[in-house]
Amino acid sequence: MIEAAIQALATVLDPINLLFMLLGVLIGILIGILPGLGGTVGIALLLPFVFGMDPDSAIALMIGVLAVTQTSDTFPSVLFGIPGTAGSQATIVDGYPLAQQGHARRALSAAFISSMFGGIIGAIVLFLVIPIIRPVILSFGSPELFMLTLLGICIMGMLLGKKPIQGILIGLVGLLLGTIGAAPAAPEYRFTFDWLYLYDGIPLVVLVLSFFAIPELIQLVSSEKKISSTGKLEGSNLQGLLDVFRNKWLVVRSAGIGTLMGAIPGVGSSIIDWIAYFFAKKTVKNNEKFGTGDIRGVIAPESANNAKDGGILIPTLLFSIPGSGTAAVLMAGLILMGVQTGPSMVDENMPITLSIIWTLVIANIFATGLCFFIAKPVSLLTTIDPNKFVPFLLIIISVGAYQASRDWGDLLLLLTLGFLAWILRELDWPRIPLIIGVVLAIPSEQYLFISIGRYEFDWLTRPGVTIIGVIIFLVFLYGPLVNFIKSFKK
Secondary structure (H helix, E strand, O other), rough: OOOHHHHHHHHOOOOHHHHHHHHHHHHHHHHHOOOOOOOHHHHHHHHHOOOOOHHHHHHHHHHHHHHHHHHHHHHHHHHHHHOOOOOOOHHHHHHHHHHHHHOOOHHHHHHHHHHHHHHHHHHHHHHHHHHHHHHHOOOOOOHHHHHHHHHHHHHHHOOOOOOHHHHHHHHHHHHOOOOOEEOOOOEEEEEEOOOOOHHOOOOHHHHHHHHHHHHHHHHHHHHHOOOOOOOOOOOOHHHHHHHHOOOHHHHHHHHHHHHHHOOOOOHHHHHHHHHHHHHHHHOOOOOOOOOOOOHHHHHOOOOOHHHHHHHHHHHHHOOOOOOOOHHHHHHHHHOOOOOOHHHHHHHHHHHHHHHOOOOOHHHHHHHHHHHHHHHHHHHHHHOHHHHHHHEEEEEHHHHHHOOOOOOOOHHHHHHHHHHHHHHHHHHOOHHHHHHHHHHHHHHHHHHHHHHHHHOOHHHHHHHHHHHHHHHHHHHHHHHHHHHHHHHHHH
16 A cells, blocks of 8 residues: 555656646636636536546646635635635635734635645545555445445435435436436437437536536626725734644644545535534634634634545545535546546556545645735736626636537537526526436446346345445435424424
């Protein structure tokens, strides 16, 4: 394991791979700065370009974006009280008041440093988990893997959206969309309507761009508001650095919470940062200033938010259960490169897994340094009118979608599905389960056919299948049980 880790480090430190990592870091920083986009959109924008790339370089590029978006989203949260991504909401509670009090530099530097340590801790946990969980993963056969795909859809469906049934329905729609095109286990084409474009199924790149990028761009334009009207930074960077070291155990505790919660598929960064924030508020001394400008209210959610990436990659890489929407898009990118997540990630694809871990660590360090360097000019960039940069982003998205199959159907599908995604957004229906359903549709069908062909229906009695089936049943009970408890308390 140690020798493999050293070899993976040598791969990551290859000058070409480092260059792509740095490019990913720069893109991730820019995406995090622009409110409403986030890491899901960032990686989605890269999917057309990673297709056909060298896997090591492509992974460096994507993980570079994944690792740093949660660091740079601190800029709008602290400076203007606008969440850069869903995971930076809790940072606003104390970060924005600190900026209003003239301590913007202190809040930003504390956030950057705590994010860096949180990301490193998350990567270390991911590395330590692999040898423990590897024997379990390698013992899984096609029946257990099929049940895990069902579990992934159920968890994402139940934990996203205000009503669990919405998430389940959207996930099932994703499964149906994933069946379009050639069947994986039979010589036939399904739901193509004699349109040659659909014979290979809906391009994953187009689907992701339409469901995550288009609705956010529409929202930015319709808001008719500038991101900010000021670009002033005050306070001390050194003071923020000292704050982090004075609260080092808070960083470790919050990073542990972020990693643990991130490993639970579907929990999402929009919940993790709040859990870390309230846990910090309840456990630290002299917490009277929380909510009015306590630096610990910045450190806790930021370290947890970055640490969650290591936790999210545990189910994503090892069980093919995307831990978040961003992880689902990352998994789609790996599939485009011919890398199948699951047990292979701790076997023949172990070098790729270790490269991802090293990239997480190095990218977080790079991102912290760059965020310090660009802090002042960034405060001016956020004064740009959205109407000026949205058309530019729309052009990039259209070109990226067209690269999927270089067919006009790409653009038609982009606009059609984008409009559908916007309606779902306005109705407050979750969109992430649909992507999960599409990603898992083909492997779930393959695992089901293999299981029936090899074991007929005896696979239903396997211990692993039974255990996962019980977990799925408990997931279905989760929503009604929570509602019952709430009604009982009333």
